[in-house]
Amino acid sequence: MSIKVRVVERKGRTFLEQLYLVEVVKGMTVTLGHFFRNLLDNSRLYVRHYPEVKPEISPRWRGRHRLTRHEDGSVKCVACFMCQTNCPSNCIMIEAGERFDGRSEKMPVKFDIDLLECIYCGYCVEACPMDAIRMDTGIFSVTSNSRESLLIGLEQLMETPGGFSEVDYHKGGG
Amino acid sequence: MAEMVKLFVNGQEVEVESGKNLIDALKVVGIEIPHFCYHPALGADGNCRMCLVGIEDGRPPIVPACKTPVQAGMKVLLDAEHIKKIQHDVLEFELINHPIDCPVCDQAGECSLQDYYMKYSLDDSRMRVDQVAKAKRMDFGCGVVHDQERCVLCARCVRFTRQITKTGELGIVNRTDAARVTIFPGRPLNNRYALNIVDLCPVGAMTSQDFRFRQRVWFLKKDASICHGCSRGCNIYIDHHREKYKDDIIYRFRPRTNLLVNGYFICDAGRLSYKEENENRQVTSLIEGRQAPFDETIAAIRQKLDQARKPLILISPDCSLEQMWAVRRVSTLYGASLSGFSDAYVKAGDGDDFLINDDKAANRRGLELLGIKTDRKSFIEALQKTDLFVNFNNDLHFSGVDEEIDALLGTVQSIAVCSHQRDVFKTASIILPIASYSEYGGTIINQDYVLQAFAKAVVKNEAGKDMLEVTRLLGGAVIDARHAWPGIRKSVACLADVDPAAIPAEGIKLQTGEDANVGA
Numbered sequence: 001m002s003i004k005v006r007v008v009e010r011k012g013r014t015f016l017e018q019l020y021l022v023e024v025v026k027g028m029t030v031t032l033g034h035f036f037r038n039l040l041d042n043s044r045l046y047v048r049h050y051p052e053v054k055p056e057i058s059p060r061w062r063g064r065h066r067l068t069r070h071e072d073g074s075v076k077c078v079a080c081f082m083c084q085t086n087c088p089s090n091c092i093m094i095e096a097g098e099r100f101d102g103r104s105e106k107m108p109v110k111f112d113i114d115l116l117e118c119i120y121c122g123y124c125v126e127a128c129p130m131d132a133i134r135m136d137t138g139i140f141s142v143t144s145n146s147r148e149s150l151l152i153g154l155e156q157l158m159e160t161p162g163g164f165s166e167v168d169y170h171k172g173g174g
Numbered sequence: 175m176a177e178m179v180k181l182f183v184n185g186q187e188v189e190v191e192s193g194k195n196l197i198d199a200l201k202v203v204g205i206e207i208p209h210f211c212y213h214p215a216l217g218a219d220g221n222c223r224m225c226l227v228g229i230e231d232g233r234p235p236i237v238p239a240c241k242t243p244v245q246a247g248m249k250v251l252l253d254a255e256h257i258k259k260i261q262h263d264v265l266e267f268e269l270i271n272h273p274i275d276c277p278v279c280d281q282a283g284e285c286s287l288q289d290y291y292m293k294y295s296l297d298d299s300r301m302r303v304d305q306v307a308k309a310k311r312m313d314f315g316c317g318v319v320h321d322q323e324r325c326v327l328c329a330r331c332v333r334f335t336r337q338i339t340k341t342g343e344l345g346i347v348n349r350t351d352a353a354r355v356t357i358f359p360g361r362p363l364n365n366r367y368a369l370n371i372v373d374l375c376p377v378g379a380m381t382s383q384d385f386r387f388r389q390r391v392w393f394l395k396k397d398a399s400i401c402h403g404c405s406r407g408c409n410i411y412i413d414h415h416r417e418k419y420k421d422d423i424i425y426r427f428r429p430r431t432n433l434l435v436n437g438y439f440i441c442d443a444g445r446l447s448y449k450e451e452n453e454n455r456q457v458t459s460l461i462e463g464r465q466a467p468f469d470e471t472i473a474a475i476r477q478k479l480d481q482a483r484k485p486l487i488l489i490s491p492d493c494s495l496e497q498m499w500a501v502r503r504v505s506t507l508y509g510a511s512l513s514g515f516s517d518a519y520v521k522a523g524d525g526d527d528f529l530i531n532d533d534k535a536a537n538r539r540g541l542e543l544l545g546i547k548t549d550r551k552s553f554i555e556a557l558q559k560t561d562l563f564v565n566f567n568n569d570l571h572f573s574g575v576d577e578e579i580d581a582l583l584g585t586v587q588s589i590a591v592c593s594h595q596r597d598v599f600k601t602a603s604i605i606l607p608i609a610s611y612s613e614y615g616g617t618i619i620n621q622d623y624v625l626q627a628f629a630k631a632v633v634k635n636e637a638g639k640d641m642l643e644v645t646r647l648l649g650g651a652v653i654d655a656r657h658a659w660p661g662i663r664k665s666v667a668c669l670a671d672v673d674p675a676a677i678p679a680e681g682i683k684l685q686t687g688e689d690a691n692v693g694a
Contacts, residue, residue, distance in 0.1 A: 079278070080277030080278055081393075084390075085392065093419075098387065104275075105275075105278050106387050
């Protein structure tokens with residue numbers, strides 16, 4: 001077995017570059033250019049005014065989860081445990097019960113997601129046969145002062161609306 | 175050993191036991207023939223056609239494996255194209271009206287139809303007409319829930335009620351795609367083995383009301399154990415699971431095949447006795463009603479035993495042999511009298527001629543072989559004389575309050591070493607929690623003198639100590655279950671040659687003579 005060797009041309013070996021001084025001046029021009037641009041007109045800042053200004057995120061962004069509903073408001077989830085089975089961080093905890101609304105035989109009575117354990121990989125969304133769990137809320141910042149409040153349950157997951165239109169979601173973002 | 179015969183499977187020579195059919199014989203050597211309706215306990219019915227195999231140069235050339243006994247020199251074809259086509263077509267036929275609701279079906283993960291589909295078919299449905307709708311969620315009684323749409327009409331359930339329980343509650347009515355399993359109007363399942371139907375059903379048509387939707391089967395950890403519900407000692411699987419942030423709990427018991435003891439089934443009472451292992455457990459040590467650390471409680475018990483003039487130790491007939499031996503050693507250490515009195519565990523007339531026994535004690539034969547007295551007279555005499563009563567998990571109130579004994583118990587100080595919170599332990603001044611049988615390993619002897627070993631299955635978050643460990647802390651010489659055996663071997667003649675590590679899965683039938691019952 002021979003090792004493949006590729007010779008890469010080394011840059012920055014010219015005389016002017018070796019002097020450094022010219023390069024330092026070039027760099028400082030950029031820095032000072034930004035400085036005076038910001039000093040003269042604050043609104044032309046190159047940074048985003050987060051958190052006052054939220055970033056625009058793609059519908060494909062894997063944000064906080066939600067549980068979708070049928071038109072009549074009942075939960076789409078049938079408690080098949082596929083998301084829990086597929087979850088690599090074991091952050092989904094479901095308890096199933098009987099369902100009598102004719103849509104299925106089974107529904108979740110408890111559906112907890114530990115957001116601190118979640119790694120936002122989206123495997124739960126991929127595993128779901130009912131399109132019942134989605135990560136399209138557009139919530140990218142999950143913060144809290146207490147650990148307990150980050151274990152979210154069925155109600156909270158069902159309450160959260162989707163952050164994007166159905167068309168955009170299925171298009172997967174432009 | 176049965177006679178062995180040589181035959182060929184797909185051209186390869188295998189040696190199997192004679193006298194069996196192809197399914198059973200080849201299963202032993204690891205060759206699986208797909209089947210729905212055949213079950214070793216129910217015999218061959220031959221209705222599902224899934225087990226059809228080819229016989230090279232045979233007349234007829236295609237036979238159902240469940241009805242074909244092995245013969246020397248037979249050339250069985252399993253992977254020939256025409257056999258594969260049969261399996262594929264039978265599956266397609268079974269799936270025509272199957273709802274394919276695996277995500278909400280409890281059987282998913284242990285379903286023959288699902289497994290065979292993945293192995294032999296993997297095709298999309300070609301049906302373009304509506305599926306036949308049948309009844310779902312039918313209550314068949316005895317906690318059995320039936321889904322007619324999932325049924326493959328193998329008739330295992332029907333044959334079970336006819337051949338095994340001989341109650342015949344189930345039948346198949348109508349023909350072709352209108353055929354369905356049902357009960358007779360107003361006559362639900364009514365026998366004490368009905369939940370075995372749920373295990374027998376190869377698909378999800380029969381589900382248990384008790385286990386329904388509680389857990390997906392692939393999460394469950396399946397450990398072999400022995401039911402302690404009666405003196406039969408049926409072999410079971412303990413299916414348990416620790417959910418995140420929760421405790422390890424048992425979800426169900428399932429029968430484990432042991433032809434020497436219980437065959438293929440267990441009774442419903444034993445199956446549902448898993449609840450006892452989850453609920454009502456004693457978890458804290460108490461001294462005079464005050465919560466105390468475990469070590470302090472042990473020290474208090476030692477002190478009481480040291481001070482007592484004539485202590486009396488009562489041991490539960492559910493304990494393992496090793497535990498009994500260890501408690502016996504402790505009783506001699508403290509000069510205590512020892513009793514295994516447990517008349518309350520006998521429920522006369524409750525047993526039947528199949529699996530259920532009158533005697534609800536799991537290891538009464540162990541008490542007998544170790545020479546521990548179990549009669550009422552000697553227990554009451556000892557109770558009258560004693561000044562300290564130590565109860566090792568014996569539920570004297572198993573069949574209700576015994577007033578004579580309760581009156582005597584009221585006069586002495588008592589200590590309870592117990593796994594569950596029960597009325598009889600409430601009066602004890604010191605209560606020490608211990609592990610129950612799903613949480614320790616040991617050996618027990620059933621009523622027919624079959625010695626069986628079982629291992630620890632469940633590990634609780636706050637695990638109770640094994641009774642053996644408690645006796646060691648009380649000063650006993652037995653360190654663990656293995657160290658009990660030299661003593662047991664010496665004192666019980668019929669156990670003299672037993673190596674506890676080498677007890678086979680089906681147990682050992684002990685040879686007991688008259689003199690074997692006398693303890694050393």
